[in-house]
Amino acid sequence: MIVGVGTDVVEIDWFRALGWRKKEFLNQIFSGNELVHAPEGSAEDTFYATLFAVKEALLKALGCGLELGSLWLNIEVSKDWKLHLAGILGVLANEKSVTKIHVSQSHSEKSAVAFVLLETTNQEDRP
Numbered sequence: 001m002i003v004g005v006g007t008d009v010v011e012i013d014w015f016r017a018l019g020w021r022k023k024e025f026l027n028q029i030f031s032g033n034e035l036v037h038a039p040e041g042s043a044e045d046t047f048y049a050t051l052f053a054v055k056e057a058l059l060k061a062l063g064c065g066l067e068l069g070s071l072w073l074n075i076e077v078s079k080d081w082k083l084h085l086a087g088i089l090g091v092l093a094n095e096k097s098v099t100k101i102h103v104s105q106s107h108s109e110k111s112a113v114a115f116v117l118l119e120t121t122n123q124e125d126r127p
Contacts, residue, residue, distance in 0.1 A: 003096050004118035006060030008053040009111055015045040015052075029055070029072040031075050037079045046112060051077055053114035058101070059081060061116040062092050081105060083116070097122040 100119040
C-alpha cells in the first residue's frame with residue numbers, strides 16, 4: 001500500500017550560481033558519504049541538484065517538508081540511489097509503517113527531477 005508520494009524539480013543553474021558559498025552549503029545539506037560520490041567537473045552540479053531533488057521529494061512524501069527543521073543530514077542517499085533515514089525522519093517513517101522507499105530520478109541539461117514513493121506491507125493498512 002502506498003503511504004506517501006513526493007516529487008521535486010531543481011534548476012541545476014542554482015547550484016552553479018552558489019559561487020564561494022558552495023562548499024559551506026553542500027556541507028549543510030549532504031553527508032560525507034554523499035559528497036565522496038560526487039563526480040568532478042561539469043557533472044558535479046547536476047549530481048548535487050539531483051541529490052537535492054531526491055531529498056526534497058522524500059520530505060514531501062513523508063508529509064513534513066521542512067516543518068520539522070533542517071533535516072537534510074537525516075537523509076542519506078547511497079551511490080545506488082537508495083535512501084537511508086536517521087533521527088526524527090526514521091521515527092516518522094516507522095510511525096507511517098514505511099517498509100520500502102522507491103526512488104526515481106532524472107535530469108536534463110537544465111533541471112533535475114526526483115520522485116519518491118513510500119510503501120508499506122502492513123496487512124492492517126490494506127482495505
